[in-house]
Each structure stands twice: as structure tokens, then as C-alpha cells.
Amino acid sequence: MGAAPQMQEQEERGAVIPVGDIFLMLAEELERARSLGLRIEGAICAIAVRSQIDGALVSELQHLDAVIQHIAALRDYAAELSRRSDRAQSVATASALERITLGEVRARLSGGHYDDNPDDVWEML
16 A cells, blocks of 8 residues: 555545634634733833843844734634635544644644643643
8 A cells, every 4th residue: 555545545544624613723822922922022121121122132023023914824724724614624634633732732633622721721830
């Protein structure tokens, strides 16, 4: 048996998810990333104010803000694709999910539920 039929068989055994749902889950993941970026940005700004860091260094936060805006634009794009997707069209996701190394992200994108309240998950040293 060749590699292509074997890969197709593996995909067939994996989850088959409607395209619209995939785009929606992706939009939700992008929103999680954007929210974390905003928290990081706020923390860095608070540290900068308290420690009177040079304004030129703080201006570098504009790059972080650009990343956060980029993530928001991708989130909105994925959400719109979800709204416009044909509900009858589905995609096997097993091989794509194998590329995700973060377990909680993989669980959510496979249609599972993962409670990820950042206040509960992250431990401050």
C-alpha cells in the first residue's frame, strides 16, 4: 500500500468537520491569541510606567500592537469565511491537527472543549 492511500485512510478515520466550523474555531483561537497579546501589552506598559523605562523602548510596543491588530484582522476574516461557508462541505482534519503541538489548542480545534482561563492556567514565578 502506498503512502497516499494510507494517508487518505488515516484522514478518513479522523474527524470530519464542516468547513464553517473549522473557520469559526480558528477565529476563536485567534481571539484567544489577541486577548493574550493585549494582556502582555498592558503588563509591559504597566512595568514601563512604574520603572520609568526610556520612551524610545516603550515605543517598540507599537510592533506588538501591530501584531495584535494583525491577529484581529485574521480573526475577523476567518469569522466571515465561517458565515459564508457551505454547511454541507466538510474537511478531514487529522493530519492538520497533528501539526498543532499545543494540546489545548489541538483539543479545541478538534471540536473538544478545553477550559483555559488564563488566570487558572498560568503560574507566576
